[in-house]
Amino acid sequence: MTTVSAKILYENNHLIIINKAPGDIVQGDETGDKPLLDEVKDYIKKKYKKPGDVFLGLVHRIDRPVSGIVIFARTSKALARMNELFQTRQITKKYLAITRHKPPETQGTLTHYLIKNNYKNKSAVYANEKKGASKAVLEYQLMAQSDSFYLLEINLHTGRHHQIRAQMATIGCPIKGDLKYGDKRSNDDGSISLHAAFASFSHPVSTKTITITAPAPDTKVWKIFGL
Numbered sequence: 001m002t003t004v005s006a007k008i009l010y011e012n013n014h015l016i017i018i019n020k021a022p023g024d025i026v027q028g029d030e031t032g033d034k035p036l037l038d039e040v041k042d043y044i045k046k047k048y049k050k051p052g053d054v055f056l057g058l059v060h061r062i063d064r065p066v067s068g069i070v071i072f073a074r075t076s077k078a079l080a081r082m083n084e085l086f087q088t089r090q091i092t093k094k095y096l097a098i099t100r101h102k103p104p105e106t107q108g109t110l111t112h113y114l115i116k117n118n119y120k121n122k123s124a125v126y127a128n129e130k131k132g133a134s135k136a137v138l139e140y141q142l143m144a145q146s147d148s149f150y151l152l153e154i155n156l157h158t159g160r161h162h163q164i165r166a167q168m169a170t171i172g173c174p175i176k177g178d179l180k181y182g183d184k185r186s187n188d189d190g191s192i193s194l195h196a197a198f199a200s201f202s203h204p205v206s207t208k209t210i211t212i213t214a215p216a217p218d219t220k221v222w223k224i225f226g227l
Contacts, residue, residue, distance in 0.1 A: 004043040009212050014078040014205050015071060016040060016056075019214040022067045022191030027058060040072055060086060060159065065177070068095070068196025068214045073204070081204035086159065091201040095154040095164060096143075098193035098221055099173040100183065102150050107141040112170060116161040122180060123166040136160040138167055144225050149176065151225045153197075164194060176221065193221055 010017040020026065020036060028035045041054045057079030059071040073079035085091045113126040113133035126133055137157040144151040150173075154164055162181070168174060169181035175194045177187035187193065200211045216227040 004039050014075055017212055018070045020070045022065050025064050026061045062196050065192040066194045067217050069199050078204040085201050093156045094198040096195045096197045097152045098176045099150050101173045103173050109139050110167045112136050112167055114160045123162045125166050125170045134160050136163045146224050
């Protein structure tokens, strides 16, 4: 298992940003597996010799089979301000996705309405507004293609449950390895080929622009595209 220190993309007194590996769980669930949140707390406690409980606020989540940027706040002030940035969409988040099918257009904006099914842990997608549904908007662009796969960059405008996975599947482009949303074969490591690659936002205290880029997983399919 890769240590927390090897996954750190950015760290100061207010924030710590991790490049999550596929398979890492961000926050505890019924599996009982140790979450990344607790691993980072342990890292901070040991590195800074902090007695007692360590404060660490989870700013956002990404799904367990997804890799890439996860932002944690080290102070309550930073957490409150980062939450505000997310709620007011003052943060730019871009993902890389690999699919087996070419999208209908080389670039486009997708607008759908999503309803989360808690029992199935899956989001249903609707073309029009529906009671209980949340509006979901993303932009995608075809960046490259190989003999078998297509690399897309996705700019996420809203942060809905399984948004990218559900919306891309709706246009006939499920993420590689994402059996839940219609891909035909799983990835060997149980991941899906979706990576939170880029984030840009104003630092919650200094207000300086912070730009983070996360390297893609060191696996064959990402290397096809030179990543």
